[in-house]
Amino acid sequence: xxxxSFTIDSSxxxxxxxxxxxxxxxxxxxxxxxxxxxxxxILGTADEHARLSxxxxxxxxxxxxxxxxxxxxxxxxxMLEALPYDERLALWHLIDNHQRGxxxxxxxxxxxxxxxxxxxxxxxxxxxxxxxxxxxxxIAEHLxxxxxxxLLTYLEPSLRNRIRTVLQYPGDSIGQMMDFEFVTVRxxxxxxxxxxxxxxxxxxPEATDKIFVIDSSNILQGELPLTTILTQSPDKLVSEVMKxxxxxxxxxxxGEDAAGAxxxxxxxxxxxxxxxxxxxxxxxxxxIVDNLNEESEENIRRMGGLSPEEDVFAPxxxxxxxxWAWLAINLCTAFVASRVIGVFEDTISQLVALAxxxxxxxxxxxxxxxxxITMIVRALALHQIQKGSFSFLLLRELGVAFINGVVxxxxxxxxxxxxxxxxxxxxxxTLAMVLNLLMAAMMGVLIPLTMIKLGRDPALGASVMITAIxxxxxxxxxxxxxxxxxx
Amino acid sequence: xxxxSFTIDSSxxxxxxxxxxxxxxxxxxxxxxxxxxxxxxILGTADEHARLSxxxxxxxxxxxxxxxxxxxxxxxxxMLEALPYDERLALWHLIDNHQRGxxxxxxxxxxxxxxxxxxxxxxxxxxxxxxxxxxxxxIAEHLxxxxxxxLLTYLEPSLRNRIRTVLQYPGDSIGQMMDFEFVTVRxxxxxxxxxxxxxxxxxxPEATDKIFVIDSSNILQGELPLTTILTQSPDKLVSEVMKxxxxxxxxxxxGEDAAGAxxxxxxxxxxxxxxxxxxxxxxxxxxIVDNLNEESEENIRRMGGLSPEEDVFAPxxxxxxxxWAWLAINLCTAFVASRVIGVFEDTISQLVALAxxxxxxxxxxxxxxxxxITMIVRALALHQIQKGSFSFLLLRELGVAFINGVVxxxxxxxxxxxxxxxxxxxxxxTLAMVLNLLMAAMMGVLIPLTMIKLGRDPALGASVMITAIxxxxxxxxxxxxxxxxxx
Numbered sequence: 001x002x003x004x005s006f007t008i009d010s011s012x013x014x015x016x017x018x019x020x021x022x023x024x025x026x027x028x029x030x031x032x033x034x035x036x037x038x039x040x041x042i043l044g045t046a047d048e049h050a051r052l053s054x055x056x057x058x059x060x061x062x063x064x065x066x067x068x069x070x071x072x073x074x075x076x077x078x079m080l081e082a083l084p085y086d087e088r089l090a091l092w093h094l095i096d097n098h099q100r101g102x103x104x105x106x107x108x109x110x111x112x113x114x115x116x117x118x119x120x121x122x123x124x125x126x127x128x129x130x131x132x133x134x135x136x137x138x139i140a141e142h143l144x145x146x147x148x149x150x151l152l153t154y155l156e157p158s159l160r161n162r163i164r165t166v167l168q169y170p171g172d173s174i175g176q177m178m179d180f181e182f183v184t185v186r187x188x189x190x191x192x193x194x195x196x197x198x199x200x201x202x203x204x205p206e207a208t209d210k211i212f213v214i215d216s217s218n219i220l221q222g223e224l225p226l227t228t229i230l231t232q233s234p235d236k237l238v239s240e241v242m243k244x245x246x247x248x249x250x251x252x253x254x255g256e257d258a259a260g261a262x263x264x265x266x267x268x269x270x271x272x273x274x275x276x277x278x279x280x281x282x283x284x285x286x287x288i289v290d291n292l293n294e295e296s297e298e299n300i301r302r303m304g305g306l307s308p309e310e311d312v313f314a315p316x317x318x319x320x321x322x323x324w325a326w327l328a329i330n331l332c333t334a335f336v337a338s339r340v341i342g343v344f345e346d347t348i349s350q351l352v353a354l355a356x357x358x359x360x361x362x363x364x365x366x367x368x369x370x371x372x373i374t375m376i377v378r379a380l381a382l383h384q385i386q387k388g389s390f391s392f393l394l395l396r397e398l399g400v401a402f403i404n405g406v407v408x409x410x411x412x413x414x415x416x417x418x419x420x421x422x423x424x425x426x427x428x429x430t431l432a433m434v435l436n437l438l439m440a441a442m443m444g445v446l447i448p449l450t451m452i453k454l455g456r457d458p459a460l461g462a463s464v465m466i467t468a469i470x471x472x473x474x475x476x477x478x479x480x481x482x483x484x485x486x487x
Numbered sequence: 488x489x490x491x492s493f494t495i496d497s498s499x500x501x502x503x504x505x506x507x508x509x510x511x512x513x514x515x516x517x518x519x520x521x522x523x524x525x526x527x528x529i530l531g532t533a534d535e536h537a538r539l540s541x542x543x544x545x546x547x548x549x550x551x552x553x554x555x556x557x558x559x560x561x562x563x564x565x566m567l568e569a570l571p572y573d574e575r576l577a578l579w580h581l582i583d584n585h586q587r588g589x590x591x592x593x594x595x596x597x598x599x600x601x602x603x604x605x606x607x608x609x610x611x612x613x614x615x616x617x618x619x620x621x622x623x624x625x626i627a628e629h630l631x632x633x634x635x636x637x638l639l640t641y642l643e644p645s646l647r648n649r650i651r652t653v654l655q656y657p658g659d660s661i662g663q664m665m666d667f668e669f670v671t672v673r674x675x676x677x678x679x680x681x682x683x684x685x686x687x688x689x690x691x692p693e694a695t696d697k698i699f700v701i702d703s704s705n706i707l708q709g710e711l712p713l714t715t716i717l718t719q720s721p722d723k724l725v726s727e728v729m730k731x732x733x734x735x736x737x738x739x740x741x742g743e744d745a746a747g748a749x750x751x752x753x754x755x756x757x758x759x760x761x762x763x764x765x766x767x768x769x770x771x772x773x774x775i776v777d778n779l780n781e782e783s784e785e786n787i788r789r790m791g792g793l794s795p796e797e798d799v800f801a802p803x804x805x806x807x808x809x810x811w812a813w814l815a816i817n818l819c820t821a822f823v824a825s826r827v828i829g830v831f832e833d834t835i836s837q838l839v840a841l842a843x844x845x846x847x848x849x850x851x852x853x854x855x856x857x858x859x860i861t862m863i864v865r866a867l868a869l870h871q872i873q874k875g876s877f878s879f880l881l882l883r884e885l886g887v888a889f890i891n892g893v894v895x896x897x898x899x900x901x902x903x904x905x906x907x908x909x910x911x912x913x914x915x916x917t918l919a920m921v922l923n924l925l926m927a928a929m930m931g932v933l934i935p936l937t938m939i940k941l942g943r944d945p946a947l948g949a950s951v952m953i954t955a956i957x958x959x960x961x962x963x964x965x966x967x968x969x970x971x972x973x974x
Contacts, residue, residue, distance in 0.1 A: 017734060018744065033875030074751035082871040084879045195717060204714040206753060209696060226713045227691040230682060247504060257505065263780065264561035266693060266773045268755055285772050286753045292779045293750065312866040313879070316886040323858050323887070327851065331895055334850035335902075341843040342906075348835070348842050355835050355842035356828040359849070359958065363821035364814065367951075371810055379799040384569040388520030392571045392800070399803040400810070408818055415822075419829075464854075471846065 024067050032087040042090040064094050073102035084313045100127040105135045109142045110311035125154050134179040137166035174258050175251030178272045178281030181205035184212045187221050192234035207284040209268035213242050219277045248273045255291045262288045333468030340472050344479035350487045353420050361478040365436035365470030372397050372444025373462045394445045401441035409433030432478035440470045511554050519574040529577040551581050560589035571800045572601050587614040592622045596629045597798040612641050621666040624653035661745050662738030665759045665768030668692035671699045674708050679721035694771040696755035700729050706764045735760045742778045749775045820955030827959050831966035837974045840907050848965040852923035852957030859884050859931025860953045864946050881932045888928035896920030919965035927957045
């Protein structure tokens with residue numbers, strides 16, 4: 001392990017570029033983490049005797065600013081996310097305002113609050129002024145509603161209208177991901193003219209692998225890849241070499257659908273058009289990569305019952321608020337399971353071994369149920385489940401559960417017999433495990449499919465729900481069987 | 488819900504392209520899912536009286552093949568993954584052999600077995616013959632070892648050596664992701680010459696946004712974006728306009744690090760060089776998107792204790808094998824937790840209410856522990872945790888746990904008092920919940936950090952481990968306190 005950071009494997013990066021970056025990053029982070037006087041002086045919260053002198057402050061600030069010059073906005077965002085609140089805010093103070101907009105775009109929304117809380121509207125406006133419209137819209141959308149409204153009034157009308165247009169589409173839609181940085185040409189010009197036009201323009205937007213061919217009413221006619229311009233004869237007309245029927249998207253479509261199409265067709269950029277085929281904007285693979293990262297993040301958090309917005313350095317109060325809902329739900333389900341046991345207190349008091357054994361039945365059911373539900377939820381998200389294959393899946397899961405129940409339930413039955421010398425108790429143990437595994441498998445298939453039929457997200461709280469059912473069901477089955485056959 | 492598929496939201500795709508695709512997909516899938524005679528005739532497993540006549544078979548086959556012509560390899564792969572084994576194999580039989588290689592590349596490795604099991608080496612070889620080297624290497628790497636060896640002997644020596652080179656790098660390294668499809672030029676030529684060369688070449692590889700500038704010993708000098716060729720004066724030399732010091736990668740670096748850099752610097756393609764700066768290959772954003780999708784898939788499965796390779800339509804036997812390890816581990820931990828209860832059987836027999844209440848203490852600990860560990864594992868993966876911030880995180884989690892313990896434990900203490908009329912039992916309940924939540928939070932932070940210090944993947948089985956500890960610990964704390972204060 002290196003001195004200042006935990007890294008997942010022991011091999012340090014050998015790429016000189018990433019090595020240098022890691023080094024700068026380390027220097028800056030350790031400066032802020034180990035020098036509370038510096039941090040407090042910047043924030044103006046230092047005690048009189050712990051405050052740095054102006055010269056010291058100036059020297060240290062200069063060191064940091066020199067280190068910062070080489071860093072990309074994304075690197076700055078990463079560093080901010082890796083610092084606790086005070087240290088983060090101190091570093092933020094040292095970042096030039098004209099770069100702050102980009103850093104905000106790159107940083108996770110969960111850390112925004114901690115950054116912009118003491119920026120004035122003017123500062124915020126200046127910070128976002130240099131951004132692209134889609135980035136400005138992205139920031140506007142995630143700001144507190146009143147801050148956003150104030151900011152919009154400061155903008156010039158044409159820009160304000162564009163941002164309003166973008167904001168009218170739902171949050172995870174293509175309309176909010178698209179940008180307006182693209183090049184268009186007409187189909188009746190030659191490639192030579194296109195080249196002259198491009199040279200005159202001199203600046204082609206990033207991630208441009210093609211330019212869009214439109215007619216006089218802005219309707220998309222086709223696409224002209226840059227490689228076509230470079231490889232085809234300059235005398236040919238755009239209409240002769242352009243790709244007609246390109247893959248396009250509508251602004252109402254979901255971002256994740258676009259991600260699928262980009263992966264499938266190996267796209268770098270694609271046009272966004274309205275229902276009449278009019279060119280509205282452009283989607284690039286960069287937007288898709290950002291979207292994929294966000295999605296994967298959210299999926300992981302959602303299944304475990306974590307709020308998607310929690311900042312790893314959120315203070316205690318905020319963390320409590322973020323998590324209390326799932327904890328309350330969990331407490332309720334645990335309470336219900338406990339009441340099921342309560343019903344059988346008579347049985348337990350006659351045979352206290354049951355109290356010892358019952359968590360095994362419940363636990364193994366939870367494990368099986370979670371395996372099944374994880375698989376089904378993923379398969380649903382990937383559209384792998386058709387109605388015709390539903391019964392196969394249910395039967396397969398029941399089959400797996402039955403075999404596991406007989407094998408592991410059988411083993412636990414023998415262990416129970418060896419521990420307590422009671423053959424009937426061993427048999428009840430085996431039977432209870434088989435039944436609870438069957439129930440876990442069945443519910444693991446039925447819960448996500450039912451959620452979808454109800455129009456709900458099947459991943460949300462799936463794990464909490466299945467565990468609640470297998471616990472309650474496990475206790476009921478085991479203690480119920482014991483009551484019937486053992487006492 | 489539509490007739491044949493479950494979709495996550497009720498709005499059908501409005502994009503005409505995806506609509507047509509979804510329709511074709513639906514037609515093919517339902518044909519295979521609802522016509523077992525067709526499937527069995529193709530596979531040669533039909534009973535004599537259930538076999539289709541040659542004419543019927545011919546007509547249906549023709550229908551399917553016509554539907555298939557419009558589909559991309561990725562679409563075919565998706566459909567194969569969405570079909571149970573027999574139906575999948577039947578569809579596979581109808582896919583042209585020259586397209587099968589691409590379909591294999593696009594399909595998840597978990598379904599390969601079911602597809603290639605009755606292909607001959609010759610067929611397999613023909614299927615992969617038209618693929619790029621990186622794709623062939625990818626396929627070779629995931630084939631059973633003996634099939635791979637036989638296949639390699641069939642290839643021509645130069646290709647065999649290239650594939651061997653790629654295979655020598657570890658599985659998730661950049662060396663295995665890179666391709667060899669790139670264009671190179673020398674720095675001392677003019678842009679006009681470059682354009683003439685490109686026009687002569689006529690074919691520029693996909694995802695080319697730049698060409699690489701190398702010297703006579705193949706050392707990378709810089710990069711020349713296509714947009715530069717298009718916007719700069721044709722008389723300029725490559726050396727005048729090329730981008731020096733580009734972001735490059737080494738073949739030993741991990742794929743996920745490349746993903747980070749691609750996202751950070753908005754790359755479309757990048758050079759892979761050896762330690763001396765010699766150009767080895769190229770990495771494209773397409774490889775990165777594939778890699779991101781695989782990663783996110785694996786993360787989700789890994790935390791839940793599912794094998795990363797499970798095919799949703801795996802038959803019972805295979806599914807049992809895939810899952811038995813986690814089930815066995817779970818059974819062991821449940822058994823240990825159960826033995827802890829066993830130690831307190833005397834206490835429980837005197838106060839049977841304890842058996843009823845103990846799952847609440849254990850359950851709430853598991854929930855808190857899972858929230859903490861999920862957050863820490865994700866933050867570690869994103870390199871957000873530095874040594875200097877470690878104590879902050881531990882204290883924060885303990886603080887959150889303490890507040891939640893006092894609030895929810897207090898509520899459960901009151902409920903316990905109301906249920907059993909025993910004030911001391913309520914107090915024990917509250918105290919046990921506070922202590923178990925504190926332990927859950929502490930272990931949720933310490934387990935992943937310890938795993939990393941031991942050089943292990945912190946995500947692997949994190950959820951199983953924390954649940955085992957909070958169960959065992961929860962039972963011990965609650966029953967221990969009860970033994971001390973209640974009986």
